[in-house]
Amino acid sequence: MTRPPHIALLGAGPAGVAAAYRLATTRPASIDVFERAPRPGGNAASFQIDGVWCDIGSHRFHPVAEPHVLADVKALLGEDLLLRPRHGRIRLQKRWIHFPLKPADAMLRLPKPFAASLLADMVLKALPRPAPATRNFATVLKGGLGPTIARDFYFPYVKKLWGLEPEDLAVKLAERRVSGSSITKILRKMAKQIPGLGSETDGKFFYPRKGFGQIVTASEAAAKDRGARFHYDTKIVRIEREGMRVKALRIEREGREERIEADHIWSTIPLTTLVRLLDPAPPAEILASAQAMRFRGMILIYLVLEQDQFTEYDAHYFPELSIPISRMSEPKNYSAAREPKGTTVLCAELPCDPGQAYWNMSDEELGRLYCEWLAGVGLPVTAKVRRTETRRIGQAYPVYDLQYEDHFNRMDAWLGGLEGLLTFGRQGLFAHDNTHHAYAMAYGAVDCLTADATFDHGKWAEYREIFETHVVED
Structure with missing residues (x-):
């Protein structure tokens, strides 16, 4: 290809904007980003209420981010990126416990019956015991943390979050969402709170002065400065394909429909939405899997x-x-x-x-x-x-119910066979991830774009294996 490749990015959340920024700063490419909302950020955007910068929920940028991602975020925000101490509380059996858990709180603030039961769990964990007959979120968490923490903290919390019983949730949820998945890991995290035992960033997080969304808006501004084009208030009507190759987008903006051809279409929109936008439609079993996931x-x-x-x-x-x-x-x-x-x-x-x-x-x-x-x-x-x-x-x-993995794998395999299409990001890979993970996915995608504008699927498969090891930082 003698001209720079044209890459159409769907979605201007963290993954989409990070990909545009990385492309614009490291690759000769023509970049268009299409977003339904009027501004970038997705669920990681910020806005003001009466002069107070607010986020869409609670967000932090964690120091465990990949070094090259963290270096870019620091360079983009400069002095606006603050290093702040974690200072939260958990209500446990009508008592407030500091979060992240500190050794002093563990000794003085934990309810005595809870602490006694926790010690008993630690003793029993050292004894041999049969493996559970079935593996799901509940059995894996009980095996790792013991019945006390699972029963009194995680089980009611996940039931509230996902609206399902812990037994009806997949093992993968425990692997991706619970960073302290064993008593040993929790004790290690607690020890790092003791001065001199942890690094200078343990128990801390990065946060921008103007809300968490400043990370995305700074990335967007830098991408624009280098030629990337962002199109807001734009609806994706459908994605055209010929056989197993995607060819073009149909978009709608300002009341008009347009056709946009692209060499590569990279999607960060919800995986289930992407499947429904394809024209001609995917096979019935792929559509059924998209319908089943929620x-x-x-x-x-x-x-x-x-x-x-x-x-x-x-x-x-x-x-x-x-x-x-x-x-x-x-x-x-x-x-x-x-x-x-x-x-x-x-x-x-x-x-x-x-x-x-x-x-x-x-x-x-x-x-x-x-x-x-x-x-x-x-x-x-x-x-x-x-x-x-x-x-x-x-x-x-x-929602990681007991059937989600079969549905995801079926859709992922079929979509992976479409030439010119790539899906990544939290929504695009149906993943429980932090923002620094979304940036890492975007950077990985750009790294797979070769000098001759083809996509290295072998390298992408290696990145996907790395993404599977991501664990949400609480």
């Missing part, structure tokens, strides 16, 4: 309070089923922002699917319930509530 929804409730600060903590975690929200964050505490005076925002994450009762409630109703839930756990809202805002996310988390 995402968990989420309502984000933003309570705007007329006070400087609600608590000193960045995040509160609620594993109990008695309170419907799973986590609450106070955005100002992530960046230690002192402005604006007299205003703070509390963001609650309420797992909920479209069509369920909470989904159809008004912002005012959800705000009133939010205050009631906080009062019930000893965090009464005493300041004036200026107002409540919400964001509803229909596809927040991939």
